[in-house]
Amino acid sequence: MPLNRAIRRHISLCRRPLIGWWLLCLTSVSARLSRSSWKAETADPPGSLITPYIYPVTWPEDDIFRQTISLLIVTNIGAYILYFLFASLSYYFVYDHTLMKHPQFLKNQVYREIKYTVQSLPWMSIPTVSLFLLELRGYSRLYDDMGEFPYGWIQLIVSVISFLFFTDMLIYWIHRGLHHRLVYKRIHKPHHIWKITTPFASHAFHPVDGFLQGLPYHIYPFCFPLHKVVYLTLYILVNIWTISIHDGNYRVPKILRPFINGSAHHTDHHLFFDYNYGQYFTLWDRIGGSFKYPSSFEGKGPLSYMKNMTEEKCNNHAGNGWKNEKLFNGECTKHE
Numbered sequence: 001m002p003l004n005r006a007i008r009r010h011i012s013l014c015r016r017p018l019i020g021w022w023l024l025c026l027t028s029v030s031a032r033l034s035r036s037s038w039k040a041e042t043a044d045p046p047g048s049l050i051t052p053y054i055y056p057v058t059w060p061e062d063d064i065f066r067q068t069i070s071l072l073i074v075t076n077i078g079a080y081i082l083y084f085l086f087a088s089l090s091y092y093f094v095y096d097h098t099l100m101k102h103p104q105f106l107k108n109q110v111y112r113e114i115k116y117t118v119q120s121l122p123w124m125s126i127p128t129v130s131l132f133l134l135e136l137r138g139y140s141r142l143y144d145d146m147g148e149f150p151y152g153w154i155q156l157i158v159s160v161i162s163f164l165f166f167t168d169m170l171i172y173w174i175h176r177g178l179h180h181r182l183v184y185k186r187i188h189k190p191h192h193i194w195k196i197t198t199p200f201a202s203h204a205f206h207p208v209d210g211f212l213q214g215l216p217y218h219i220y221p222f223c224f225p226l227h228k229v230v231y232l233t234l235y236i237l238v239n240i241w242t243i244s245i246h247d248g249n250y251r252v253p254k255i256l257r258p259f260i261n262g263s264a265h266h267t268d269h270h271l272f273f274d275y276n277y278g279q280y281f282t283l284w285d286r287i288g289g290s291f292k293y294p295s296s297f298e299g300k301g302p303l304s305y306m307k308n309m310t311e312e313k314c315n316n317h318a319g320n321g322w323k324n325e326k327l328f329n330g331e332c333t334k335h336e
């Protein structure tokens with residue numbers, strides 16, 4: 001096969017699932033759109049949703065500007081859907097709403113978290129798309145053919161584990177660097193406005209902060225071979241994990257507590273600042289001397305504070321002839 005054709009074939013192979021998976025995650029309509037857009041080396045199939053309805057026939061599908069526009073649209077829509085879908089699910093089904101009565105919970109906080117995120121995501125997407133573009137055009141080590149993995153499924157599983165440890169390590173040091181006094185105020189402070197977070201704070205970052213903390217997810221496939229389906233699945237899962245460490249649900253199986261950086265750990269990061277910079281594991285906080293055993297596991301976290309406050313309130317009411325009975329939402333009932 002001539003070299004030129006081989007390179008073109010490689011680029012064509014490299015981009016299919018990358019865009020396709022994002023689109024499959026969006027809507028069934030976009031799935032059709034992606035199928036029609038993958039035919040890079042041939043004319044558009046009849047009935048294509050992209051050409052000529054969105055892009056003119058004269059504009060080649062592998063044109064870099066066309067790819068940039070498509071990626072910007074797909075990345076922004078995908079990010080908003082991921083954020084609103086999973087943060088809302090977490091907010092309504094996982095998040096403990098009694099935390100909203102905590103004294104450090106800000107006025108209109110949920111609205112402000114959402115507003116900040118909605119304004120930041122498009123800016124965050126610009127540098128992110130430049131990296132997606134390099135991946136799309138075949139400069140990374142992303143593959144969609146299992147034949148590229150000589151050790152098959154074992155190599156695939158190892159790549160998942162190494163992806164998690166590699167990105168956890170880089171996020172730790174990037175996050176720790178963002179706490180340096182020279183950059184903190186300008187870049188990372190907006191994420192620390194929220195002391196008692198809700199799931200909607202999960203992506204409320206300054207655009208530079210959000211991009212830098214997402215950078216390790218892009219560095220990995222440029223250094224190590226990774227299956228594209230695995231990559232995009234992990235990309236979605238790490239975003240869900242980011243939501244989960246802001247959800248105020250501190251429950252972690254006891255056996256995993258020393259190893260997993262969960263919501264209780266990250267809450268202490270928001271409250272006490274210099275601890276628990278990690279993303280999934282406590283490993284680098286332990287190595288870097290920044291590990292703090294979560295106050296929530298010692299009965300001193302925000303939820304325990306709210307519980308004590310409610311009990312105190314109930315006891316005061318009891319002294320005034322009220323019956324000491326708590327409701328699930330932290331209120332007392334009145335029984336004279």
Ligand SMILES: [Zn+2]
Pocket residue numbers: 175179188192269
């Ligand atoms: Zn921080």
Ligand SMILES: [Zn+2]
Pocket residue numbers: 191202246266270
């Ligand atoms: Zn956070």
